[in-house]
Structure formats: C-alpha cells, structure tokens
Amino acid sequence: MDADVISIEDSRSNNETLMQLTDADYPRQVGPGIYDVHSPAIPSANYLTEGLRKCSQYLPTEQIWVNPDCGLKTRRWSEVIPIPKKPEI
Secondary structure, three states, rough: OOOOOEEEOOOOOOOHHHHHHHOOOOOOOOEOOOOOOOOOOOOOHHHHHHHHHHHOOOOOHHOOOOOOOOOOOOOOOOOOOOOOOOOOO
16 A cells, blocks of 8 residues: 555454554554544553554554544543543553
8 A cells, every 4th residue: 555654443453454464564654543432441541551562562663653443533522531641652
C-alpha cells in the first residue's frame, strides 16, 4: 500500500494483523489500535502501556503511531476524558 501510516484494528485480534504486516516487512508507519472503542471500559495507563509494549515487540517504536481502534466516535465525552493522556512506555 502506498500510505504514510496505516491504521489497523489490533486490540481484539491479539496482534494478529500487526504480525502479518511485520511478516510482510511493511515499511511504513502503523497505527495499531491498542484500545477497543466498542468496550465501555475506560483503559488504565497500565493497560495502554502494555498494549504499546506488545506492539514494540513487532515493530520499532519509531514506526508505531498510537491510536485507539476506529477512533473514539463510539464513546461519550464522559468516557473519553478520564482516559490517561500520556502513558509511559
């Protein structure tokens, strides 16, 4: 694909899509979703950090773009505001 960054659903697939891109030596940046936006649960900083750590097992950190699966369009502000702003990796 000729894209600068590809965003993928990865939070429910146990990194399966990410592994396929890695196996194919995908050269561009990847935005693996680390939080399932269809879940009403508010992720903790530890949950988000662990998701990023898993991604960094497959890609170099400079190739990873952090994003939730599918954006936050399904969440209300009361669910989005409490989410930690900047987890440490």
